[in-house]
Amino acid sequence: MAFSDRELLARIIKCEAGGEGDVGMRAVATVIMNRVRVPYGEYHRIGQGDLRRILYQAGQFDCMRTEINGVINNQNVWSIPPDQIHYDIADWALAGNRLFTIGYSLWYFNPYGPCPGIFPPNGVGSFQVSILQHCFYNPTELYAQT
Structure with missing residues (x-):
């Protein structure tokens, strides 16, 4: 039996940020839903507003x-x-809903050290904020070309 969208999102929230507390889990959920709702770029093209397409996108x-x-x-999950x-x-x-401090971030990761100013490595995200162990990144103008 396939998981519902709600079940799948709840599972990835726990798996990706279960140890990051309420704010950390809301931050990760915000990024995931930002990818679903972004009106341009790679996530719009690939995801087409579908949570499952966003979650199952390779890598x-x-x-x-x-x-x-x-x-x-x-x-x-x-x-x-x-x-x-x-x-x-x-x-x-x-x-x-979205966590306002995350803004329109489309990426997060745990660098196990200080947050770099640019992520992912192709330079399409700029640092927004860190929450506990994760760094969050907003799309740059370059992202629109992906």
Whole structure:
């Protein structure tokens, strides 16, 4: 049985940011939904406003992969069931809410050190804010060309 969009979003919130507290999980949910709703660029072209297309896009979310570099990835959405807080945040995000400090960020990652000013490496995102272990990046003008 396939997961509903709500279930899938709750699972990825837990998997990607379960240890980052309420604000960190809302930040990750905001980025995911920003990708769904962005009206231009790669995520608009590939996702076409569909949450599943965004989540399943190759190379985007480690939690959507059962294997990484030939090694089994046990931390994935199929092996980590969500708790009520994850459903609550998924509902919040699906209702159109966003964490204002994240703005229109389309990327996040944990650099295990200081946040670089540009991410991803192709230079289409500029640093917005850090929340706990994650850095968040807004699209630059270059992103529109992706």
